[in-house]
Amino acid sequence: MLTLEKIQAAKNKLAPYIHETPVVRLYGLDDILGCNVYIKAENMQKTNSFKVRGALNKMLSMPIEQLQKGVVASSSGNHGKGVAYAAKLLNIQATIVLPDTAPIIKVEGIRALGANVVQCKFADRQAETDRLSLAHNYAIIHPYDDYHIMAGQGTVGLEILEQLPHVDTIVVPIGGGGLISGVATAIKTLAPHVKVIGVEPAVISRYAKSLKAGERLLLEEQKSLADALLPLQPGKLNFPIVQKLVDNVVSVDEDSLHSGMKTLLLDGKQLAEPSSSIVIGAALQGILPIAKNDNVCFLISGSNVGLNQLQTFL
Amino acid sequence: MLTLEKIQAAKNKLAPYIHETPVVRLYGLDDILGCNVYIKAENMQKTNSFKVRGALNKMLSMPIEQLQKGVVASSSGNHGKGVAYAAKLLNIQATIVLPDTAPIIKVEGIRALGANVVQCKFADRQAETDRLSLAHNYAIIHPYDDYHIMAGQGTVGLEILEQLPHVDTIVVPIGGGGLISGVATAIKTLAPHVKVIGVEPAVISRYAKSLKAGERLLLEEQKSLADALLPLQPGKLNFPIVQKLVDNVVSVDEDSLHSGMKTLLLDGKQLAEPSSSIVIGAALQGILPIAKNDNVCFLISGSNVGLNQLQTFL
Numbered sequence: 001m002l003t004l005e006k007i008q009a010a011k012n013k014l015a016p017y018i019h020e021t022p023v024v025r026l027y028g029l030d031d032i033l034g035c036n037v038y039i040k041a042e043n044m045q046k047t048n049s050f051k052v053r054g055a056l057n058k059m060l061s062m063p064i065e066q067l068q069k070g071v072v073a074s075s076s077g078n079h080g081k082g083v084a085y086a087a088k089l090l091n092i093q094a095t096i097v098l099p100d101t102a103p104i105i106k107v108e109g110i111r112a113l114g115a116n117v118v119q120c121k122f123a124d125r126q127a128e129t130d131r132l133s134l135a136h137n138y139a140i141i142h143p144y145d146d147y148h149i150m151a152g153q154g155t156v157g158l159e160i161l162e163q164l165p166h167v168d169t170i171v172v173p174i175g176g177g178g179l180i181s182g183v184a185t186a187i188k189t190l191a192p193h194v195k196v197i198g199v200e201p202a203v204i205s206r207y208a209k210s211l212k213a214g215e216r217l218l219l220e221e222q223k224s225l226a227d228a229l230l231p232l233q234p235g236k237l238n239f240p241i242v243q244k245l246v247d248n249v250v251s252v253d254e255d256s257l258h259s260g261m262k263t264l265l266l267d268g269k270q271l272a273e274p275s276s277s278i279v280i281g282a283a284l285q286g287i288l289p290i291a292k293n294d295n296v297c298f299l300i301s302g303s304n305v306g307l308n309q310l311q312t313f314l
Numbered sequence: 315m316l317t318l319e320k321i322q323a324a325k326n327k328l329a330p331y332i333h334e335t336p337v338v339r340l341y342g343l344d345d346i347l348g349c350n351v352y353i354k355a356e357n358m359q360k361t362n363s364f365k366v367r368g369a370l371n372k373m374l375s376m377p378i379e380q381l382q383k384g385v386v387a388s389s390s391g392n393h394g395k396g397v398a399y400a401a402k403l404l405n406i407q408a409t410i411v412l413p414d415t416a417p418i419i420k421v422e423g424i425r426a427l428g429a430n431v432v433q434c435k436f437a438d439r440q441a442e443t444d445r446l447s448l449a450h451n452y453a454i455i456h457p458y459d460d461y462h463i464m465a466g467q468g469t470v471g472l473e474i475l476e477q478l479p480h481v482d483t484i485v486v487p488i489g490g491g492g493l494i495s496g497v498a499t500a501i502k503t504l505a506p507h508v509k510v511i512g513v514e515p516a517v518i519s520r521y522a523k524s525l526k527a528g529e530r531l532l533l534e535e536q537k538s539l540a541d542a543l544l545p546l547q548p549g550k551l552n553f554p555i556v557q558k559l560v561d562n563v564v565s566v567d568e569d570s571l572h573s574g575m576k577t578l579l580l581d582g583k584q585l586a587e588p589s590s591s592i593v594i595g596a597a598l599q600g601i602l603p604i605a606k607n608d609n610v611c612f613l614i615s616g617s618n619v620g621l622n623q624l625q626t627f628l
Contacts, residue, residue, distance in 0.1 A: 019341045022336070022338055022339060024336055024338060024355075025336060026358065027333045027358065027360075028358055028362070041338075041583075043583045044340065044341065044342055044582075044583055046341075048342070048583075265585055266585070266621070268358075269355075269357045269358055269362075269584060269585040269586070269617050270583060270584065270585070271579055271580070271583040271584070271585065272583070303583050307580070307628050310628060311625065311628060314621050314624060314625060
């Protein structure tokens with residue numbers, strides 16, 4: 001079970017190794033988005049994404065004998081970079097399984113930390129990860145379907161509450177559901193009046209559809225600008241937490257995703273990757289339940305975006 | 315004379331109209347720049363530059379009868395946008411004289427605030443401003459050579475000291491010298507141990523050369539990526555203040571200017587214009603007297619940079 005205590009323990013464990021990223025007030029976006037705009041700047045986190053929190057918390061909880069055999073993780077890139085960072089810190093070997101379509105900056109960022117990279121078709125990632133685990137006795141570090149991972153990601157929620165006690169609403173990108181499970185658990189235990197809203201790409205709205213159906217639906221593979229938000233099904237452990245604690249999950253179309261990134265860069269002056277600026281896209285699309293004087297914290301989850309992608313965007 | 319009291323008075327006067335921009339800790343740049351990196355984020359200021367502070371402070375100090383005849387200002391763009399913003403607020407007419415080479419985003423930003431724009435050759439700006447002033451009885455709002463302007467810009471220094479009391483060094487872009495005169499006066503009165511370093515483009519190092527010569531030299535017109543730092547001579551009122559209070563002025567080459575912008579965007583995740591990211595370029599060039607554990611505040615003075623410029627840069 002995921003509890004506040006586990007998230008608080010993760011916070012202490014992670015403190016020496018990660019940044020307490022700032023909450024930044026972006027006045028320049030208030031009129032555009034229709035609320036008092038704050039961001040939690042995980043785009044400035046080590047490895048340039050929040051994923052390092054969960055990966056490191058998970059690996060710090062594992063027995064050293066197991067770690068020394070090596071670890072393997074399937075990832076769209078950011079979780080892999082988090083695992084690679086943790087592996088370097090712990091002086092162990094990591095292998096990261098990425099889809100062929102992963103942005104170059106993510107592939108290179110992982111290699112630069114000393115991890116092996118194996119690339120395969122998106123659909124084959126899990127099978128390849130299982131194969132490597134079996135063949136080499138590598139422990140699998142799941143990107144979201146794991147309580148230690150969720151507890152690590154939940155530390156973002158604790159920090160937001162400390163840094164912005166008068167927050168009304170927190171807007172969080174959803175892929176598999178690791179980040180929002182952790183954040184919602186922290187927030188709803190300590191400050192149940194604060195709304196937690198999830199945001200996913202409309203082309204692959206696995207949470208909105210599953211919540212409606214009351215069960216974890218498996219969607220078909222799709223392309224989206226949000227390259228880190230492509231999981232086809234809510235996580236098994238994550239889904240009930242999201243069902244219970246998250247106020248709302250909204251779906252953002254690709255045009256708004258694109259506008260979200262441009263607005264955050266040109267008006268907010270912040271560089272983030274599309275899977276993070278999706279939260280700004282949701283506000284632009286007008287689908288967030290927010291009002292003019294609400295203090296809204298947009299969780300900017302990462303910024304592993306390359307020059308080549310930026311050029312395409314702009 | 316410029317005094318701390320005038321800067322404090324400006325702070326109170328400006329408070330209802332501008333943002334207290336954040337000081338943001340950019341951990342991701344520490345290793346790259348070789349110090350503890352903070353930015354004062356005037357890239358997030360109203361009008362997207364600090365210039366609104368001086369323009370507004372000046373115009374709020376003028377008699378209403380004079381303002382109602384209209385104002386005129388020569389500018390590379392940001393001062394003009396500040397004057398246009400103040401004019402809109404005070405419901406008076408502003409005319410801004412810009413060089414033909416001003417970035418489109420600055421021209422459009424000024425027009426969007428309702429001011430008239432007159433464009434001419436860079437060399438003809440002052441004559442055109444004087445002509446308009448004479449012909450229409452417009453009051454001239456000088457971009458830097460004015461104590462009210464300097465007092466307004468100096469409020470940035472007051473805010474830095476409040477927000478980051480343990481700052482060791484503040485790094486400030488210099489054009490005519492309005493910003494650094496105000497900041498140095500505030501800092502050296504309240505915290506004389508804090509170093510204030512000026513940064514200008516090497517191709518037009520009017521301050522470094524004038525300080526060496528002991529008098530205000532008039533340089534020849536040059537091109538630089540730093541389109542807001544092109545004044546050919548230190549301001550008359552500014553020069554003695556810089557002589558007396560600024561610890562050092564360094565000159566940044568165009569390559570480092572370019573790298574500074576890229577580093578601030580891709581590693582710092584902040585969008586700024588070249589005339590602001592020049593302070594990052596100075597650190598990259600290795601010409602700042604800073605050390606590993608110093609708390610260095612880089613004054614990111616503005617972010618009026620268009621998509622077209624960004625594309626050229628990246």
